[in-house]
Amino acid sequence: MELSSLTIESARSAVQERRTTAAALVEQYYAKIEKHDPAIGAYLTLCKDRALAKAAEIDALAAKGEPLPPLGGVPVAIKDVMVTRGVRSTAGSKILGNYIPPYDCTAVARLEAAGAVVLGKVNCDEFAMGSSNENSAWHPVHNPRDLSRVPGGSSGGSAAAVAADLAVAALGSDTGGSIRQPASFCGVVGLMPTYGRVSRYGLIAFASSLDHIGPLTKTVKDAAIVLGVIAGRDPMDSTSADAPVPDYVAELEKPVRGLRIGVANEYFAEGLDGEVRSTIEAAIQKLAQLGCEIVPISLPHTRYAIPVYYIIATAEASTNLARFDGVRYGHRAADARTLAEMYRRTRDQGFGAEVKRRIMLGTYVLSAGYYDAYYLKAQKVRTLVARDFEQAFQEVDAIVTPTCPTPAFKLGEKVDDPLAMYLADIYTVTADLAGIPGISVPCGETKENLPIGLQILGKHFDESTVLRVANAFEQAAQGA
Amino acid sequence: MKVSEKDVAYVAELANLELTEQERGRMLRDLNSILDYMDRLKEVDTASVEPMAQVARGQNLAAAGREDVLEGLRKSLPHELAVADAPQSDGTFFKVPKVIER
Numbered sequence: 389m390e391l392s393s394l395t396i397e398s399a400r401s402a403v404q405e406r407r408t409t410a411a412a413l414v415e416q417y418y419a420k421i422e423k424h425d426p427a428i429g430a431y432l433t434l435c436k437d438r439a440l441a442k443a444a445e446i447d448a449l450a451a452k453g454e455p456l457p458p459l460g461g462v463p464v465a466i467k468d469v470m471v472t473r474g475v476r477s478t479a480g481s482k483i484l485g486n487y488i489p490p491y492d493c494t495a496v497a498r499l500e501a502a503g504a505v506v507l508g509k510v511n512c513d514e515f516a517m518g519s520s521n522e523n524s525a526w527h528p529v530h531n532p533r534d535l536s537r538v539p540g541g542s543s544g545g546s547a548a549a550v551a552a553d554l555a556v557a558a559l560g561s562d563t564g565g566s567i568r569q570p571a572s573f574c575g576v577v578g579l580m581p582t583y584g585r586v587s588r589y590g591l592i593a594f595a596s597s598l599d600h601i602g603p604l605t606k607t608v609k610d611a612a613i614v615l616g617v618i619a620g621r622d623p624m625d626s627t628s629a630d631a632p633v634p635d636y637v638a639e640l641e642k643p644v645r646g647l648r649i650g651v652a653n654e655y656f657a658e659g660l661d662g663e664v665r666s667t668i669e670a671a672i673q674k675l676a677q678l679g680c681e682i683v684p685i686s687l688p689h690t691r692y693a694i695p696v697y698y699i700i701a702t703a704e705a706s707t708n709l710a711r712f713d714g715v716r717y718g719h720r721a722a723d724a725r726t727l728a729e730m731y732r733r734t735r736d737q738g739f740g741a742e743v744k745r746r747i748m749l750g751t752y753v754l755s756a757g758y759y760d761a762y763y764l765k766a767q768k769v770r771t772l773v774a775r776d777f778e779q780a781f782q783e784v785d786a787i788v789t790p791t792c793p794t795p796a797f798k799l800g801e802k803v804d805d806p807l808a809m810y811l812a813d814i815y816t817v818t819a820d821l822a823g824i825p826g827i828s829v830p831c832g833e834t835k836e837n838l839p840i841g842l843q844i845l846g847k848h849f850d851e852s853t854v855l856r857v858a859n860a861f862e863q864a865a866q867g868a
Numbered sequence: 869m870k871v872s873e874k875d876v877a878y879v880a881e882l883a884n885l886e887l888t889e890q891e892r893g894r895m896l897r898d899l900n901s902i903l904d905y906m907d908r909l910k911e912v913d914t915a916s917v918e919p920m921a922q923v924a925r926g927q928n929l930a931a932a933g934r935e936d937v938l939e940g941l942r943k944s945l946p947h948e949l950a951v952a953d954a955p956q957s958d959g960t961f962f963k964v965p966k967v968i969e970r
Contacts, residue, residue: 490949583923597923623934623941627924695906706883713884715962720955727967732886744885745898751883752871752899765909767919772912774920806898807905823923848925 389416391553396462396610399556400503403450403461410443410450410461410505417463417507421554429529430549432468434508435475439463442505458613460503465555467546468509469516470496470601471590475506479592480514480524480542483738484718493590494625495559495601495618502617507555510545514740515709516561516594518542519569519812522803523742530799531574533839537796540570540812546604547574557605557614561591563598564697565791565816568828571604572791572841575830577858578604579611582849583823584629586615587622595704596627598697598820608829608859612636615851631849639852644860645679647853650784654690655815661794667832667840668790671861675788678860683784687776690818692769697817698810699753699766705743706750712738745806774822781847786857789815791828791841815843825851829858831865871899 389399389408402408418436425431446461471477471489478484492500500506513523521529521544529544531537532552539548543560547570550558560567562580571578579602586601593599603614616637621630651672656665676682714720714734721733739747753762780787793814802809819826825848828841842861846854876895880887887895934940948959956963 487953490945490952583925629924689912692909692912695909698902699906710884714955715964717953718955724965726969727965728884730965731884735884736886739885741891741894744887744891745895747883747885748876748879748895749899749902752875752879752903755879755882762906764919765912765914767921768914768917769909769912770920771917772914807901810902823925 389413391416391420394556395607396459396556396605396613399462400456400458400460403446404456406450410446411440413461413463414439414443414505414507417554421507424552425554427530427535428532428548428552428554429527430510430545430552430554431465431508432478432511432526432545433476435472435506438475439505439507442500446503446505457503458617459499462504462556463507464499464504465507465510465546465549465558466496467512467543467558467560469512469561469592470559471592472496472506472509475509477509477592478526479516480512480526481738481740481743482525482719483712483735486719487717491590494587494622496590498618499559499614510549510558512545513542514743515592515705516542516563516566517705517742517746519565519809520797520802521545522799523740525740528799531796533575533837534796536798537838538573538799540573540796542566543604544570547571547576547578550574550576550604550606557603557610559601560604562600562602562820563594563701564820565813567602567604568791568816568826568841568843569813571828572839573796575839576604576606577608577611577827577829578602579615579827579851579855580819580825581615581619581851582825584627585825585849585851586618587625587628589622589624593708595701596708597704598701600820608827608855608862609637609640611827612640612855629849634852636852636855640856640859642856644857647680647786647857648683648784649675649680649857650683650685650780650787652685652687652690652780652787652789654687655789659793659811659814660790663834664790664792664794664840668842671831671842672788674864675857675861678864680857685780685784685787687780687818689769689772689776693773693818693821694810694814696766696769696773697813697821698749699762700770702746702750703754703763704750706747706754709743709747742806770821773818777822777824786853787845789843789845791815791843795834795838795840819845824848825854827854827858829862831861869900870903871896
């Protein structure tokens with residue numbers, strides 16, 4: 389099989405029609421990972437036994453001529469912030485370096501129940517905190533399109549694995565842009581569903597009011613297929629919505645003619661790279677040619693999104709990460725004499741610099757005397773950011789923006805300046821704050837052949853329209 | 869300077885971190901730079917704005933409730949599995965350094 393041409397649909401039908409077997413596909417992907425991943429660094433842990441067992445199950449179905457489930461025999465990669473029973477799950481952190489979870493993340497279990505073959509766990513920024521994947525405690529990930537550049541983050545391993553054909557599709561998580569930004573940097577599709585659309589049970593928590601699980605894929609249709617499988621109420625996650633799950637693939641076929649697409653000038657302000665701007669403007673023209681009506685809108689609180697995000701996200705992280713104390717799982721400092729000393733040394737040794745920075749910032753903004761000025765203020769401005777979108781969506785069906793202000797930057801370029809790194813999320817954090825869905829779809833390249841992503845945002849639980857616009861754009865761009 | 873060296877030490881203690889001398893210096897610089905940027909929130913009049921307390925929309929939150937029955941969601945983890953990942957365990961309990969000095 390030529391792996392670069394495989395999509396979920398074509399991989400599944402190749403196994404269904406016995407042109408290959410799921411087991412042979414697994415072996416082919418592992419061979420490619422062995423050859424190419426040392427230069428990229430996408431994978432942290434491979435789970436060959438689990439993959440081959442699943443592949444055998446699928447091959448037995450295919451041999452009997454029975455119809456395969458929607459991801460039957462399709463090799464996938466899972467971001468290491470999702471726990472996998474019996475397979476090391478580190479969240480990119482030394483503090484979980486030896487953690488073997490006793491249960492499966494719901495999204496992973498649903499993918500496997502739909503026939504997907506999990507090849508392994510992929511790299512990410514430690515606890516999903518980062519925009520370049522350089523905060524992984526293990527090793528950085530290199531962008532397959534240019535190895536001197538970052539793949540984006542925090543789902544950098546997921547994006548790189550899909551872009552380099554080291555998996556057909558991957559799961560990532562998005563708290564401030566961690567699916568869409570790496571998708572944009574690596575030239576793949578990345579979908580963040582509505583808050584509550586996909587269960588977070590088994591997702592190692594970063595910021596609970598912002599965390600989402602979603603797919604990174606080669607095509608919009610593949611993203612629709614994965615979403616249809618992982619979405620829906622899960623009794624194990626009380627924040628998962630019991631809203632009905634539409635047939636996202638069928639919805640793709642609906643026409644986009646007549647849809648009203650908002651364009652906000654706040655997303656074309658200072659800091660936007662010139663080549664990114666002209667490519668996004670051309671993409672908007674293409675949507676107009678497809679019959680969409682382009683409507684100027686305003687999202688006036690956009691410039692406050694980064695400070696709001698980094699207050700709320702770090703505040704929640706400081707409480708969520710309090711559980712890593714060396715008692716029940718993970719690393720424990722060896723030489724502590726008292727319990728308090730054991731906690732402190734365990735966390736000092738186990739957490740990396742960015743995680744400590746965020747725990748400190750989050751603890752500070754929640755501490756007595758600063759709570760009102762920072763945390764409460766941020767929650768109020770978050771209301772205004774969400775209200776901007778509510779008002780805009782009274783006028784339009786979807787909003788398009790650049791996914792990122794720049795293409796992929798060089799490794800090392802921003803590591804010494806945390807604020808510059810935070811600003812890489814400037815166009816993506818808003819959707820996390822409002823809880824609305826968003827996708828990044830490739831829309832062109834710079835002169836240096838670096839991918840550029842178009843972001844499409846939609847109303848709560850209206851992934852169908854987001855996917856439909858993305859699919860129409862993708863089809864038109866391929867035809868051009 | 870919003871944050872002083874003393875603040876860094878105090879917040880580290882609240883967060884159960886020790887931090888080396890070098891880490892504290894870096895933290896002082898980074899926290900001040902980030903908090904300076906966050907000052908732009910002061911521009912926004914929020915006198916009549918409610919803080920956002922709920923991200924979920926259009927959901928039946930009542931569905932989040934359930935009957936309180938034994939093993940209502942799934943079987944609890946077997947005991948040996950629950951302690952299997954512990955750095956130190958006697959097979960029944962988690963073991964930690966002595967808490968009470970006497």
